[in-house]
Amino acid sequence: MSILFFLIGCSVLMGLVFLLAFLWAHKTGQNEDLHTPGMRILLDDEIKVDPPE
Amino acid sequence: MTMIEQEILQSTLCYHCGEESYTEAYSIDQKNFCCAGCKAVYTILSGSQLGNYYTYNIHPGSKLADKKKHFEYLNEPGIIRDLIDYQDENSSWIRFYIPSIHCSSCLWLLENLNKLHKGVLYTRVDFLKKQVRIQFDQNLLSIKDLVELLCSIGYEPLISFQDVVKTGNTDKKDRLVLKIALAGFCFGNVMLLSFPEYFGMGKEYHSYKIFFGFLNILLSLPVAFYCGQDYFLSAWRSLKNWTLHLDLPLALGILVLFLRTLYEILSQTGSGFADTLCGLVFFLLIGKWVQNKTYHHISFERDYRSFFPVAVLVLEKNLERPVALSDLKVGDRMLIRNQEIIPADAILLKGNARIDFSFVTGESIPVTKLPGEVVYAGGRQTTEAIELEIIKPVAQGYLTSLWNQEVFHNQGPEKEKTFSETLSRYFIWALFSLALVTLFIWLPINSNQAWLSFTAVLIIACPCALALSTPFTMAAALSIFDRNHLFIKNMASIEKMAGLDTLVLDKTGTLSLGNEMEVQTSLILSERQKTLIYSACINSLHPLSRMIQEYLGRRKRIPSDSFHEIPGSGYEAWVDGDLIRIGSKKLILGRYAQAESGTRVHVQINDQYLGYFSFSSKYREGLANLKSLSKDINLHLISGDQDLEKEFLKPYFPNPNALHFNISPREKMNFIGELQKKGHRVMMIGDGLNDSGALKQADLGIAITDNINNFSPGCDAILEGESFKKIPQFLQFSRDTVQIIQYSFLISLCYNLVGLGFAVVGKVSPLFAAILMPLSTLTIISFTTLATHFAAKNRHLL
Numbered sequence: 001m002s003i004l005f006f007l008i009g010c011s012v013l014m015g016l017v018f019l020l021a022f023l024w025a026h027k028t029g030q031n032e033d034l035h036t037p038g039m040r041i042l043l044d045d046e047i048k049v050d051p052p053e
Numbered sequence: 054m055t056m057i058e059q060e061i062l063q064s065t066l067c068y069h070c071g072e073e074s075y076t077e078a079y080s081i082d083q084k085n086f087c088c089a090g091c092k093a094v095y096t097i098l099s100g101s102q103l104g105n106y107y108t109y110n111i112h113p114g115s116k117l118a119d120k121k122k123h124f125e126y127l128n129e130p131g132i133i134r135d136l137i138d139y140q141d142e143n144s145s146w147i148r149f150y151i152p153s154i155h156c157s158s159c160l161w162l163l164e165n166l167n168k169l170h171k172g173v174l175y176t177r178v179d180f181l182k183k184q185v186r187i188q189f190d191q192n193l194l195s196i197k198d199l200v201e202l203l204c205s206i207g208y209e210p211l212i213s214f215q216d217v218v219k220t221g222n223t224d225k226k227d228r229l230v231l232k233i234a235l236a237g238f239c240f241g242n243v244m245l246l247s248f249p250e251y252f253g254m255g256k257e258y259h260s261y262k263i264f265f266g267f268l269n270i271l272l273s274l275p276v277a278f279y280c281g282q283d284y285f286l287s288a289w290r291s292l293k294n295w296t297l298h299l300d301l302p303l304a305l306g307i308l309v310l311f312l313r314t315l316y317e318i319l320s321q322t323g324s325g326f327a328d329t330l331c332g333l334v335f336f337l338l339i340g341k342w343v344q345n346k347t348y349h350h351i352s353f354e355r356d357y358r359s360f361f362p363v364a365v366l367v368l369e370k371n372l373e374r375p376v377a378l379s380d381l382k383v384g385d386r387m388l389i390r391n392q393e394i395i396p397a398d399a400i401l402l403k404g405n406a407r408i409d410f411s412f413v414t415g416e417s418i419p420v421t422k423l424p425g426e427v428v429y430a431g432g433r434q435t436t437e438a439i440e441l442e443i444i445k446p447v448a449q450g451y452l453t454s455l456w457n458q459e460v461f462h463n464q465g466p467e468k469e470k471t472f473s474e475t476l477s478r479y480f481i482w483a484l485f486s487l488a489l490v491t492l493f494i495w496l497p498i499n500s501n502q503a504w505l506s507f508t509a510v511l512i513i514a515c516p517c518a519l520a521l522s523t524p525f526t527m528a529a530a531l532s533i534f535d536r537n538h539l540f541i542k543n544m545a546s547i548e549k550m551a552g553l554d555t556l557v558l559d560k561t562g563t564l565s566l567g568n569e570m571e572v573q574t575s576l577i578l579s580e581r582q583k584t585l586i587y588s589a590c591i592n593s594l595h596p597l598s599r600m601i602q603e604y605l606g607r608r609k610r611i612p613s614d615s616f617h618e619i620p621g622s623g624y625e626a627w628v629d630g631d632l633i634r635i636g637s638k639k640l641i642l643g644r645y646a647q648a649e650s651g652t653r654v655h656v657q658i659n660d661q662y663l664g665y666f667s668f669s670s671k672y673r674e675g676l677a678n679l680k681s682l683s684k685d686i687n688l689h690l691i692s693g694d695q696d697l698e699k700e701f702l703k704p705y706f707p708n709p710n711a712l713h714f715n716i717s718p719r720e721k722m723n724f725i726g727e728l729q730k731k732g733h734r735v736m737m738i739g740d741g742l743n744d745s746g747a748l749k750q751a752d753l754g755i756a757i758t759d760n761i762n763n764f765s766p767g768c769d770a771i772l773e774g775e776s777f778k779k780i781p782q783f784l785q786f787s788r789d790t791v792q793i794i795q796y797s798f799l800i801s802l803c804y805n806l807v808g809l810g811f812a813v814v815g816k817v818s819p820l821f822a823a824i825l826m827p828l829s830t831l832t833i834i835s836f837t838t839l840a841t842h843f844a845a846k847n848r849h850l851l
Contacts, residue, residue: 015242
C-alpha cells in the first residue's frame, strides 16, 4: 500500500501543473478578452458576394 | 408583410447605415445611400474587396458626421508621444477607443484593415471595451493618416488623454485571480487528503495520517499567508484606527484555524481544520471578486477633459499651429472649424457662430453668437470656421471651473456607515466577549479544554457567510439593474439609493428629450404648400428644419433652384417658381417684430405670411410615473432654462416651490449642498456637463443618456433614456435589496449561534466545522440570489 505515497505525490504534482498552466494563461492575457474570440471564429474570409446582375 | 413589400422597404433604407434615404441621388450598384458619406465608405470598401462587410450584418455602418474632421495635431511629436504604447524602428503600437464598434462586421473590417493600407501590420479588436490595438509601420503610415483612414470607413477613434489611456487597477485584479486559483487548488487537494480521516482510519494507517497531515500544513501555508494576506493587513489597519472592521474577526479566524491545525497535527492530537481554512479563504476571495465587477465599456470618471479636444489650432502671425490644450494662454487666437468644440471661454472675433451646447445643457438647438460676444467653453460650432480670443485659461472657465471645486478633490464628507459596517461592530464585540467568557469559565476546570473551546468559538463564529451576504446580494442586484439599462458604478451606490429621500432632476435632456421636440402648428396647408416647405427644409441641416420635415411626413421632393441661408435666422429658397422664406419672426416679419416666447419658426410663401410652427419640449415616457414617488420622496427640478414650461410641469411636482429655473451650473451644485445640509439624502439625475457639479455633490448622481457610447459626465450610475420610466421601480428594488441583505445576515447569525452552542461546550470536531462552513456559505449564496430575483420579478424588472 505504500504506492499510495507515490500516487498522492503524483496527483498533487499534476494539480500543480494545471495550476501553473492556468497562471501562465492568465499572465499572458488569455483571459483578458473572453468575448471577441467567440465572435471572430464565426467570421470566414470567403463569403461569396453575389455579383450584381 | 410580404417579401416584396419588405424588399421595397429595405431598398429605401441606406445600404450602409440603415437610415431612411430620402433621395436617390446617392445610388450606386443598385444600392441606395442616404448621404455622400455612406456612399463614400461603400465605394472604399467595395473597391478593396472588403464588400463582405455588408454580408455579415444588414446595414452594419453608422452614419458619418457631416463634415470632415481635422487631425493636424497628430503631426505634433509632443502629442503623439502620449498616445503611442510602444515603438521600435519599423513598427508602432497604438490603442484607440472607437465608440462605433457594435457588430461582427465592425470586428471583421477592423481586423482586415491591412487590406486597405499595407502600412497596417496587425489589428486586434476588444469588442466589449470597444478598443482596437493596431500595429503599424510608421515609415509607411503616420498616426494622422491612420486616424484619417479609420475615419474614412466610419470608425472615428475618440482621442482624448483621459479615455484612451485606461490604466485602471488591472494589476490588483490580476493578483486576486491568482490568489483565487491558488486557494482553489489547495482547497481541492486538502479536502481530498482530509476525507480518509473523516471516514475513520485504523491504527494500521498511522503513517498515512502523518503524511496527510504534513501535506495539509504545506498546502494551507500559502492559503493562510498569501491568499489571506489582505485580511491580515486590513485587520491591522482596523486595529490601528480602532474602526472594528469585519475583516478583523475574519483574520483572527484564519490565524486561529491555522495555528490550531498546526498544533493538532504536530502534537498528533487531531487532524486539524486545514480544509475549513482553505474553504473559508477560497469563498471569501470569490466574494471579493464578485464585488469588483467592472463595466468594460462605460467610464464613470469622465470630466470635461475627456470631451474637449486634445489640441486646437492657434493663429500666430497668420500661421496656424496646433497647440495642446494645456499650453493655451489667455490672449491666444483660436481657429474653430465646423464640428469642433470650443475649449476655453473666449470672445468671438470673426465669423458666424452657431453653437450647439447639447453636451453642456442637453439643449440641441444651436445658439447664435455675434462677433464681440463671449462664448463659453463646451459648445460645438456648427457652421463655418470662426476665430476667437481666449479670455480665461481652459481650467478656469465658466463651466470648467466647476472641477476646481472642493467636491471634486476630496472624498466628500465622512462616508455614512453602511448597514453591514454598523452591524459588524456589535458582532465583533459580542464575539470577543463570548470567546473570553468561554475561556475564563473553562480555565479553572480544565485548562486544555479551555483553549480548545476558546479557539473553537473563534473558528465557528468566523463571519464568512456574513461577509459574503453583501457582495452576493449586491452582485445579483447589479445584474438586474444592468438588464434594465441602469449601470451602477459600485455596490455602495445601491445602498445609497435605498436610503434616499430627495430626488432632483434636470429638465432639458433629462426630463425632456434633447434632440426631439413636439411640433405644433395652427397652419392649414395645402398639399402643394406642404411639399414646397418640405423641399425647402431639406436643404438645411438645422435641427428645427429636420423636425418640420418629419412633421410634414415623407413626400416627393422638388429640387430647389436656389437656397440662401441667413445664419441664426432662417433661409430663403426658390422652389418651383415660388419663394419660400422660413425662419425667425425677425427675418420674416421685419426687425420691429416683438420678441416671442418659446421656439417658433415662421413661414412665408411668396408675399403671403402663413403662420408658424411652434416647438415645445418632448418629455420622456414615464414622466407621470414620478408622481407615484412623491409619497416618500421630495421632488425638485433645477433647470438652466427659462421658465417657459413651468405650467406644464407643475402638476408633476406636488411641492409648489419645487421648480427652479435659470440656475447656473455652480448654483445647481450648491442647491444640492443646501439640501444635504438640511439632512436630506439626495439623488440627482442630469445629463450634461453643466450638471457635473450637482451629480458629484449628490449622494447618488445618475447621468441619463440616450446612447450609452456617447459622452456622459462623471457620476455614480448611468441610465439609458428608455429606462427613465422605471425609476420608481428602481428605487423600490434598491430598498428590497437592502432588506434581503438584512435577512441574509439573520440567517448567517442563526448558523453562527448553532455553531457557537457546540463550540462553547467544546464539542466542535473538524468534520463539523468542515460541513457547517460551506453549508452556511451555500445557503447564503442561494438565498441572496433567489431572493433578489424574486424581488426583481415582483417589481417587474425581470
